[in-house]
Amino acid sequence: MARNGSSRFMSRRKKIGGVEIDMTSLLDILTILLAFLIHNFDATGALVNIPGGISLPNSKSKSMNTVGVSIQVSVDKIWVDDKEVLSSEAMPDKIYDQDGRRIVSLYNELIAVKERIKQTEKASPDAVKFSGIANLVLDKTLKYSYIRRIMFTCAEAGFKEYKFVVRQLEE
Numbered sequence: 001m002a003r004n005g006s007s008r009f010m011s012r013r014k015k016i017g018g019v020e021i022d023m024t025s026l027l028d029i030l031t032i033l034l035a036f037l038i039h040n041f042d043a044t045g046a047l048v049n050i051p052g053g054i055s056l057p058n059s060k061s062k063s064m065n066t067v068g069v070s071i072q073v074s075v076d077k078i079w080v081d082d083k084e085v086l087s088s089e090a091m092p093d094k095i096y097d098q099d100g101r102r103i104v105s106l107y108n109e110l111i112a113v114k115e116r117i118k119q120t121e122k123a124s125p126d127a128v129k130f131s132g133i134a135n136l137v138l139d140k141t142l143k144y145s146y147i148r149r150i151m152f153t154c155a156e157a158g159f160k161e162y163k164f165v166v167r168q169l170e171e
Contacts, residue, residue: 067128067131067133068131068132068133068134068135068159068161068163069081069110069113069133069134069135069159070082070135070137070165071106071110071134071135071136071137071150071154072137073136073137073138073139073142073146073147073150074139075088075139075141075142076088078103078105078106078150080106080109080110080113081113083109085105085106085108085109086103086105086106096149101149101152101153102149102152102153102156103149103150103153106150106153106154107153107156107157110134110153110154110157110158110159111157111158114130114157114158114159117130118130130158131161132158132159132160132161133159133161133162133163134154134159134161134162134163135163135165136150136151136154136162136163136164136165137165138150138164138165
């Protein structure tokens, strides 16, 4: 009775040599990927997710936006920190308050965000403090009267410092 490991079967097995892999193409891909990531990395500003439908204005400014609540406004929608708070498809009958200056759903969400930040401040001494900064990501086609209502609503909710997020022109 012969076993698989016996000398009779060992002579029939082929000895497999080492396999050589060409690493040149893999290193080329990794170098290109690294260059792309370094070129697009920004460690100075707060990250802002730009929803579809918003066309940002151009700027030559080098200053970056700061940490604060992010308010994104397109022609037909408003988001607060990536949460949709107003849409033209499901537009309520009453968008503005009695004065016609404050956007009700935006105001309610900003108050809720402010309260969450204040609760976090109380719970943890290392938490980010309430800054009152609103990073406004506005479509460049919006009318000034609408932008003024958005800014008024932010101020009424306690966000009195505005930072406009724009697209930086390449030099």
